[in-house]
Amino acid sequence: MGLLTDIFSTGTSSLISSVAKVADQFITTDEERNAFKVQMAALIQKRESEIEQTLRSEQRAKQAILSAELNQDDKFTKRARPMLVYFGLLMIATNYMVFPILSRFLDVSSTPLPSLPMEFWAGWSGIVATWCIGRSAEKIGATNKVTRLVTGKKSSEVVG
Structure with a gap:
């Protein structure tokens, strides 16, 4: 998963910096800025977790199909x-x-x-x-x- 994590983290880091630039225009206090960063990090973490779960479920499904084919009595x-x-x-x-x-x-x-x-x-x-x-x-x-x-x-x- 290291390669996929690198790919997605590269894309998400550029997305975060772009969103942060836009947010800086509207957020005026350090307290709001820190709260925004925490919420963005949580959203990104949730999305990366969903992607990883999807990839793992696909891998499990492929493994189950292969195992079923190999273990049949035909x-x-x-x-x-x-x-x-x-x-x-x-x-x-x-x-x-x-x-x-x-x-x-x-x-x-x-x-x-x-x-x-x-x-x-x-x-x-x-x-x-x-x-x-x-x-x-x-x-x-x-x-x-x-x-x-x-x-x-x-x-x-x-x-x-």
């Missing part, structure tokens, strides 16, 4: 990551091994296949990395909150 969802890894391997093998071999031996058109797009490589490598980290964590028996989110295991499940 076999397809639990196997989706390995299936995507295997599908990616199949696409790589087909594109860079099967079709070139077939085109050489069967005298099929020798036009080169288009390379797999960068989006494929970025998405597939991210999925592979996450799956490998999760499987490694399962094998060494790590059971902290992060590894449970990556592996999809509930804290009460036996690792093995």
